[in-house]
Amino acid sequence: MTLNTQHDATQEPMVIVGTGLAGYTVAREWRKLDSETPLLIVSRDDGRFYSKPALSNALATRTAPHEIARFDAAAMAQQLNARVWTHRQVERLVPEEHAIVVDGQRLRYRALVLATGADPRRVPVEGDGAADVLSVNDLGDYARFRERLAACRSVALLGAGLIGCEFANDLLAAGYAVTLIDPAPAPLARLLPAEAGETFARGLAAAGVDLRLERGVQSIAKREPGYRLTLSDGSTLDADLVVSAIGLVPRTSLASAAGLQIEGGIATDAWCRTSAPDVYALGDCAAIEGRVQPYVLPIMHAARALAQTLSGRLTRVDFPVMPIVVKTPAVPAVVVTPDRAPGRWRVEAGAPDSAHALRAICADDATQRMSGFALLGAATADKAALLKEMASTP
Numbered sequence: 511m512t513l514n515t516q517h518d519a520t521q522e523p524m525v526i527v528g529t530g531l532a533g534y535t536v537a538r539e540w541r542k543l544d545s546e547t548p549l550l551i552v553s554r555d556d557g558r559f560y561s562k563p564a565l566s567n568a569l570a571t572r573t574a575p576h577e578i579a580r581f582d583a584a585a586m587a588q589q590l591n592a593r594v595w596t597h598r599q600v601e602r603l604v605p606e607e608h609a610i611v612v613d614g615q616r617l618r619y620r621a622l623v624l625a626t627g628a629d630p631r632r633v634p635v636e637g638d639g640a641a642d643v644l645s646v647n648d649l650g651d652y653a654r655f656r657e658r659l660a661a662c663r664s665v666a667l668l669g670a671g672l673i674g675c676e677f678a679n680d681l682l683a684a685g686y687a688v689t690l691i692d693p694a695p696a697p698l699a700r701l702l703p704a705e706a707g708e709t710f711a712r713g714l715a716a717a718g719v720d721l722r723l724e725r726g727v728q729s730i731a732k733r734e735p736g737y738r739l740t741l742s743d744g745s746t747l748d749a750d751l752v753v754s755a756i757g758l759v760p761r762t763s764l765a766s767a768a769g770l771q772i773e774g775g776i777a778t779d780a781w782c783r784t785s786a787p788d789v790y791a792l793g794d795c796a797a798i799e800g801r802v803q804p805y806v807l808p809i810m811h812a813a814r815a816l817a818q819t820l821s822g823r824l825t826r827v828d829f830p831v832m833p834i835v836v837k838t839p840a841v842p843a844v845v846v847t848p849d850r851a852p853g854r855w856r857v858e859a860g861a862p863d864s865a866h867a868l869r870a871i872c873a874d875d876a877t878q879r880m881s882g883f884a885l886l887g888a889a890t891a892d893k894a895a896l897l898k899e900m901a902s903t904p
């Protein structure tokens with residue numbers, strides 16, 4: 511995969527699809543390097559710029575849905591010296607013609623960046639209430655969620671991953687009764703080793719979350735008011751609102767229909783280059799060197815490197831060690847997952863006088879080299895020291 515030098519594209523704009531963190535960050539970084547080349551950003555949403563992580567702690571920070579966005583599309587267009595097309599869906603990619611199709615019109619690009627994000631995974635449940643289950647993955651979803659919440663006292667959350675746990679904590683802090691349901695034996699099962707997951711679960715339970723682990727939801731029936739959920743062990747529970755946070759699926763359909771390689775996300779090499787010339791991808795939609803990393807820090811790193819590449823300095827995305835901070839004040843958690851180098855987890859007791867404190871280190875048995883860590887409660891204070899240690903070990 512190389513930059514296509516034969517293509518004479520001097521009259522055509524750089525095109526970015528998506529106005530999420532990935533799309534706008536690559537635009538901003540690229541503009542620092544190139545203030546002249548025409549830039550077009552196309553989005554099917556309203557193009558407001560906002561911090562998506564703020565959606566799962568906006569109740570605690572007393573932020574109203576309309577206060578979350580920092581800039582509207584017009585302000586972004588001005589800041590970026592770009593045209594920002596909103597409520598326009600890219601229907602098709604025609605990479606062999608360096609073109610996209612928007613509203614039936616063919617539009618040529620000099621280079622194309624796909625930053626199309628991901629779709630919430632849908633829960634396969636039965637019952638007449640299943641269609642009412644909400645997911646929260648953008649500002650529009652969030653406004654609907656807050657509207658429904660206004661008439662609720664209890665919420666059932668499906669999925670105890672990062673987003674489910676953060677919403678559970680946020681809802682609890684705002685006075686809602688929260689039930690968190692997950693088939694895994696502990697919350698944050700993809701991030702934490704088992705023992706840390708159990709400690710985290712105890713922390714959430716102590717704060718008031720009703721955890722229903724090792725069972726899924728079979729059906730959701732409408733009641734007046736609210737819903738009755740039947741779980742896979744036959745137990746039932748009632749809630750005024752049901753929210754699903756069972757994961758995201760990268761939006762790859764545009765890319766796959768155009769014949770681009772897909773590997774869980776839109777496949778790119780370490781330079782964010784897809785299998786089509788002059789087409790790049792990053793953010794929740796992309797699998798950079800085989801890994802989808804749907805978090806802020808990887809997006810920022812990829813955007814900075816891609817901006818350099820787009821301005822003509824081919825730059826590899828070298829991800830540093832990137833901690834994932836879980837916004838659950840009831841049991842703060844920081845994790846570096848050991849996905850680059852596996853190892854064995856060793857759990858060290860936290861300070862005896864601080865509730866739910868735990869420090870788990872993942873290290874290679876032979877070399878003792880640290881490949882990841884998980885910190886809970888007061889032990890999160892060790893984050894900087896451990897990051898430094900990881901960065902300094904070859």
Ligand SMILES: Cc1cc2nc3c(=O)[nH]c(=O)nc-3n(C[C@H](O)[C@H](O)[C@H](O)COP(=O)(O)OP(=O)(O)OC[C@H]3O[C@@H](n4cnc5c(N)ncnc54)[C@H](O)[C@@H]3O)c2cc1C
Binds near residue numbers: 528533563626628792
């Ligand atoms: C509730 C919540 C809390 C989170 N908290 C954290 C956190 O604490 N820390 C952390 O690191 N990460 C967190 N994340 C993850 C992080 O926010 C995301 O990884 C990141 O925001 C994804 O940005 P993106 O630009 O890739 O995707 P998105 O923000 O989803 O943007 C995708 C864009 O593509 C556009 N689009 C899609 N298809 C088309 C099309 N065909 N035509 C035109 N436009 C199209 C959409 O309209 C949208 O503008 C959280 C996520 C959620 C949902």
